[in-house]
Amino acid sequence: MLPHATGPAPAGLLLASVRQPGEPALLDIRVAGGVITHLGPAGEVPRDAPVVDLDGRFAVPGLWDEHVHMTQWALAANRVDLSQAESARDAVEGVRDRLSGASPDRTLVGVGFRDAVWADAPSLEMLDAATRNVPTALLSHDLHCVWLNSAAASKYGVGVDASGLLREDAAFAVTRELGRLPDDVVDPWVQDAGRDAAARGIVGIVDFEMTWNRDAWLRRVAGGFAALRVDAGVYPQDLERAADAGMRTGQALDGGAGLVRVGPLKVLIDGSLNTRTAYCVDPYPHGGHGMLTVSEAELYELLVRARDTGFVPAVHAIGDGANRVALDAFTAAGISGRIEHAQFVRREDFARFGELGLTASVQPAHALDDRDTAEANWSGRTDRAFPLRSLLDAGATLALGSDAPVAPLDPWLAMSAATTRSRLDGRGPWHPEQALTREEALRASTRGRSRIRVGDPADLAVLDGDPWAVPDAVFAEMPVAATLVAGRFTHRGPGV
Numbered sequence: 001m002l003p004h005a006t007g008p009a010p011a012g013l014l015l016a017s018v019r020q021p022g023e024p025a026l027l028d029i030r031v032a033g034g035v036i037t038h039l040g041p042a043g044e045v046p047r048d049a050p051v052v053d054l055d056g057r058f059a060v061p062g063l064w065d066e067h068v069h070m071t072q073w074a075l076a077a078n079r080v081d082l083s084q085a086e087s088a089r090d091a092v093e094g095v096r097d098r099l100s101g102a103s104p105d106r107t108l109v110g111v112g113f114r115d116a117v118w119a120d121a122p123s124l125e126m127l128d129a130a131t132r133n134v135p136t137a138l139l140s141h142d143l144h145c146v147w148l149n150s151a152a153a154s155k156y157g158v159g160v161d162a163s164g165l166l167r168e169d170a171a172f173a174v175t176r177e178l179g180r181l182p183d184d185v186v187d188p189w190v191q192d193a194g195r196d197a198a199a200r201g202i203v204g205i206v207d208f209e210m211t212w213n214r215d216a217w218l219r220r221v222a223g224g225f226a227a228l229r230v231d232a233g234v235y236p237q238d239l240e241r242a243a244d245a246g247m248r249t250g251q252a253l254d255g256g257a258g259l260v261r262v263g264p265l266k267v268l269i270d271g272s273l274n275t276r277t278a279y280c281v282d283p284y285p286h287g288g289h290g291m292l293t294v295s296e297a298e299l300y301e302l303l304v305r306a307r308d309t310g311f312v313p314a315v316h317a318i319g320d321g322a323n324r325v326a327l328d329a330f331t332a333a334g335i336s337g338r339i340e341h342a343q344f345v346r347r348e349d350f351a352r353f354g355e356l357g358l359t360a361s362v363q364p365a366h367a368l369d370d371r372d373t374a375e376a377n378w379s380g381r382t383d384r385a386f387p388l389r390s391l392l393d394a395g396a397t398l399a400l401g402s403d404a405p406v407a408p409l410d411p412w413l414a415m416s417a418a419t420t421r422s423r424l425d426g427r428g429p430w431h432p433e434q435a436l437t438r439e440e441a442l443r444a445s446t447r448g449r450s451r452i453r454v455g456d457p458a459d460l461a462v463l464d465g466d467p468w469a470v471p472d473a474v475f476a477e478m479p480v481a482a483t484l485v486a487g488r489f490t491h492r493g494p495g496v
Contacts (some may be wrong), residue, residue: 073404
């Protein structure tokens with residue numbers, strides 16, 4: 001019997017008549033024990049295991065999304081979508097349309113608004129007038145801002161000013177409360193999100209859900225979740241708890257299942273561009289430099305503690321000021337790790353990424369989502385915004401992700417944004433000098449595995465087109481015929 005998403009990995013499997021990108025020759029891939037054991041010309045590999053004929057399709061190493069908030073992504077699919085709202089009043093009307101039959105006992109949640117490009121401003125009065133006694137909380141697309149009405153502010157015990165907005169830590173606290181739904185509600189939504197991700201060729205995610213992640217993922221795997229590998233991140237408030245439990249980055253948590261490992265230590269040191277809280281060297285047009293939410297001394301102490309407890313630090317730094325602070329702290333602590341986002345970097349700091357051996361965990365789709373906001377707030381300096389080429393050329397290791405739900409959990413969208421710097425909507429590329437090649441983008445989406453090799457984990461994506469040759473529009477929506485994790489099908493499309 002062939003493997004399926006919830007069963008054990010098979011003793012062996014032969015994937016017949018498959019090609020590597022850019023090569024016409026047909027190959028057979030032998031999988032056993034969850035790894036690739038043989039790769040050779042079609043017909044020459046012993047057929048002593050179940051055979052799946054891939055009919056000349058193209059196989060690449062399985063894809064990783066290196067920055068996800070998985071529960072928030074699953075919840076977003078079940079909330080009011082405000083991503084198309086072009087003004088505060090548009091957003092309010094979108095909420096008003098969903099109020100029919102809404103109960104004052106439940107919070108109405110909307111997601112995805114982008115107030116940085118609105119001509120009007122959110123206000124408590126505006127939201128109250130539309131929603132009245134129904135608690136309403138609207139989350140910005142970057143998750144760094146929450147717009148509340150008076151009923152929601154009262155329900156969650158927070159104070160809001162005339163704008164109705166909470167930012168940064170106050171917003172995160174409310175967001176956590178909004179996510180406190182019963183496990184038997186949330187876990188099936190996460191199951192659905194995992195299956196959808198597998199259908200896009202994803203074999204693993206780094207989950208930075210802002211909670212104690214270990215227990216949630218162990219519960220989900222015990223309940224049958226098997227679509228993806230998960231590196232479950234830890235936040236500073238839980239670092240000592242994790243260390244006392246003997247946890248360290250890379251440690252397997254689920255025994256023989258092999259799906260859940262301890263992820264990095266996530267440290268947020270500034271805000272975001274849309275919320276205008278990213279910490280920058282130069283002031284914003286409206287004034288201020290943004291927010292440094294962790295002091296330089298505190299960051300140094302956290303990195304030293306991470307080093308001593310076996311955690312790889314992943315420092316959220318968006319503004320060029322925050323990236324400078326992060327680089328200084330990595331230097332002082334004598335440790336390498338990751339910088340999450342690295343959206344805006346001083347020219348003199350690019351080389352430091354390579355010198356320190358850092359991974360720049362970047363989200364290329366944000367460059368297209370935020371180009372207007374960047375031009376408005378970093379005017380004249382956007383040649384060093386979302387600087388993928390500059391980071392790679394400086395020696396940084398690139399790791400691509402989505403930051404879902406900030407952008408969709410789809411690696412092909414991310415790779416398309418990285419290679420075209422365009423949405424293919426006729427607007428034209430934005431700073432195309434910062435683009436990657438397709439091979440570079442794939443390598444940054446597969447933890448450095450641009451080609452299938454004997455001895456690698458049998459984590460594979462099988463494609464209906466050659467990723468080096470298809471047009472840009474096809475590449476952005478690449479049809480994925482099958483996905484395997486440790487030689488087990490997690491997605492199997494028609495004809496496979």
